[in-house]
Amino acid sequence: MPLLDVQNLSVSYFDKGRWNEVTHNVSFQLESGEALALVGESGSGKTTTAQAILGLLQQNARIENGKILLNGEDLGRFSKSRLEALRGKVMSLIPQDPSSSLDPLMKIGNQIGEIFRIHKACPPRQIKPRVIELLREVGLDEPELRAEQYPHELSGGMRQRVLIAIAIALKPQLIIADEPTSALDVTVQKRILDLIDDIRLNSGASLLMVTHDLGVASDRADKIIVMNKGRVEEAGESQIVLSSPQQDYTKKLVANDPSLTLVSPRPKRSGDGKTIVEVKNLVIDYAGKQSFRAVENLSFKVNRGTTHAIVGESGSGKTSTIRALCGFIRPGGGTITIDGSDMIHLKGEELRHFRRRIQLVSQNPFGSLDPHYTIGKIIEEPLLNYPHENKEARRARVLELLDQVELPKTVFDRLPRGLSGGQRQRVAIARALVLNPEIVVLDEAVSALDVTVQAQILALLERLQNDYNLTYIFVSHDLSVVRQISDSVTVLKHGHEVESGKVEEIFTHPRETYTRELIAAIPGKKNALHQSLLGAQL
Structure with missing residues (x-):
């Protein structure tokens, strides 16, 4: 019997007066001790599926049909209090963002100790020693000091280790990790993923990892489920799915991921010298x-x-x-x-x-555009600082830029919230180019x-x-x-x-140890590109 058996799971969200189904008959199994990755792009339904398993769907969501069996028991029949008793003890979550997942006003030791108090897992006098032991287990130096610190006093990688400590405190059978390293540097990411692997292998726990990073899935998961628009597009052993994808959508994902394709980088430019x-x-x-x-x-x-x-x-x-x-x-x-x-x-x-x-395109396409300005006004704004063109000329320039960044002219009067992340980044690029830098x-x-x-x-x-x-x-x-x-x-x-x-030269013959560490930490080491890089430098 599998540890986790998801059968024909469909979930809907209530929006604008109606229920809209966002996952459609999702089915998969997770065996004890196994690592399985749910992968897909934004809106694919992977996070909704994980939330449904944990019983943490948003208030405007409901399960339309299907079953979620944990150790053969249907979680859909569990009361809210019984589900709460399971979370942390039988199944636990490592959330994505350590900055927002920890209470900024509570010491680290108290936050980890809370799970022991909630589940009455040990006598009060034993909580502090268990917390120190956990902090040491997840690789934090000076655990006694860390227990007395607040989240802002720790780095991102250290905060993520605290979340892992909370997740493994009661030795759950199932660990669900939702993009656990997406906000971390590549070397910190490797250390965190190594830690999760070690804990899983030592405890026998199963891992369900939600990620958009195919390189991470390739390295860390035994099996992979590729999701697209709420449906399972392809499933199987990770190396087989990613090396020989059968579905067009999976082929596109693999082809677009630079860590999974053995494609020679474009010819390097020297410019005009x-x-x-x-x-x-x-x-x-x-x-x-x-x-x-x-x-x-x-x-x-x-x-x-x-x-x-x-x-x-x-x-x-x-x-x-x-x-x-x-x-x-x-x-x-x-x-x-x-x-x-x-x-x-x-x-x-x-x-x-x-x-x-010289112009700047920043990281976050959702935070770098004024939500109250139309797209036309956002792109036009830099021109207003150098007022040598009239309104008609500025409009013509903006429309020209929309064409250059491959956006339809119809977005001119729209607000940023009506655009996808990729479209917003195209707007940011257009804004940077409007002054001909x-x-x-x-x-x-x-x-x-x-x-x-x-x-x-x-x-x-x-x-x-x-x-x-x-x-x-x-x-x-x-x-x-x-x-x-x-x-x-x-x-x-x-x-x-x-x-x-x-x-x-740097990637194939790095001179310094630090550079070699950065390259070795690139996820996807089980695929051909990573092997070629490591083979060239070792």
């Missing part, structure tokens, strides 16, 4: 109560018409570097030269006109997008670069994407340059 961006001995300091140096003596060059990537973990100095490049902060030392002009000492009107030459800085510009939409945006960026000889500064933690689209790369760690050079 002329340097357009030169950063030399850049120093960035932050003053205040806890002053610190974010970047120290950083130097790199970028040729016109090429893409230069800046990679590194959180705190490496990536964001500080591009903020200085865009003129948002003033460095403490060094020089930034754009096409022969030193931009660090520009002020007032000179700086304002300089900013036309020479350089576009892309700050994690595809990290929040599904793999298919990501591939579309990357193809768009490449076409625009070819059409307008644009120079890109590409900041990303996704090294498989970096290898695919970049010509050169700088690797940062704690504000220092680790190494810099042509992408293929």
